[in-house]
Amino acid sequence: MTAAEARFDELIHPATRLSIVALLASADWIDFAFVRDRLGLSDSALSKQFATLEAAGYIAVDRPVSNRRRRVHVRLTAAGRAAFDSHVAALRAVIATSEG
Amino acid sequence: MPGDTDINETDARLALDRVEQRRREVIAEIDMPRWYWWGVALGWLALGAITDYAAAWLAAAATLVFGAVHSAVAQRVLSGRHGSRRLSVRAEVAGRHIPALVIGFLLAMVAATVVLALVASADGARHPVTLAGATVAAAVLAGGPRIMAAARRRLADPPQP
Numbered sequence: 100m101t102a103a104e105a106r107f108d109e110l111i112h113p114a115t116r117l118s119i120v121a122l123l124a125s126a127d128w129i130d131f132a133f134v135r136d137r138l139g140l141s142d143s144a145l146s147k148q149f150a151t152l153e154a155a156g157y158i159a160v161d162r163p164v165s166n167r168r169r170r171v172h173v174r175l176t177a178a179g180r181a182a183f184d185s186h187v188a189a190l191r192a193v194i195a196t197s198e199g
Numbered sequence: 200m201p202g203d204t205d206i207n208e209t210d211a212r213l214a215l216d217r218v219e220q221r222r223r224e225v226i227a228e229i230d231m232p233r234w235y236w237w238g239v240a241l242g243w244l245a246l247g248a249i250t251d252y253a254a255a256w257l258a259a260a261a262t263l264v265f266g267a268v269h270s271a272v273a274q275r276v277l278s279g280r281h282g283s284r285r286l287s288v289r290a291e292v293a294g295r296h297i298p299a300l301v302i303g304f305l306l307a308m309v310a311a312t313v314v315l316a317l318v319a320s321a322d323g324a325r326h327p328v329t330l331a332g333a334t335v336a337a338a339v340l341a342g343g344p345r346i347m348a349a350a351r352r353r354l355a356d357p358p359q360p
Binding site: 107112121124132194 | 206207208210211212214215217218220221222224225226280283284285286287288289290292
């Protein structure tokens with residue numbers, strides 16, 4: 100695995116979106132309700148954040164039906180994962196620069 | 200580029216801490232389904248009883264069936280990535296050690312069953328394998344979740360080289 104190029108991402112960096120993307124980065128997919136409960140957001144507030152990330156092509160929203168219940172699964176796209184990895188690399192670079 | 204941002208070291212550290220905290224929240228969901236441990240424990244108990252009370256061929260057949268069913272189920276759950284219905288943990292986050300850990304635990308339980316049954320038999324127990332199976336079934340129920348908790352702790356805080 101090659102190290103990601105450091106690139107600060109203004110879209111990801113705000114605390115709520117960074118938390119969302121960081122959760123998604125460790126998972127194949129996450130249920131909408133899990134993200135909502137972890138972040139303590141309302142459905143509408145979370146939907147707004149998802150819409151922003153989806154418009155940027157960073158996440159994809161799937162709606163599988165299991166046990167007759169409609170669920171909402173959210174996952175990071177390849178572009179979203181690359182952006183997140185680059186953003187984390189940029190954060191580490193900021194720290195390395197100030198330490199160096 | 201990092202130089203193009205106005206964030207300072209403190210902000211960067213806070214952001215990375217937030218990222219790490221979220222990673223740990225996903226790791227906390229790594230688990231085996233509760234029904235898996237109950238299934239293994241009940242299967243163990245049943246195999247012990249069949250060995251004591253039924254014909255040898257039936258015990259052998261039951262063992263084969265148990266092994267086949269476990270093998271089919273284990274393919275889906277042994278990774279620990281699907282312990283929760285709320286998410287699927289990424290393979291590289293869950294790591295590759297959990298299946299080996301669980302299989303190692305079950306093999307140790309097999310050895311414990313054999314030893315306990317031999318000891319009980321030598322001590323004159325009327326149903327030594329049932330006794331050993333029940334003891335090990337309880338150990339599976341108690342120990343399985345603890346094994347997974349230890350695996351989660353190790354993933355969250357890997358030992359430093």
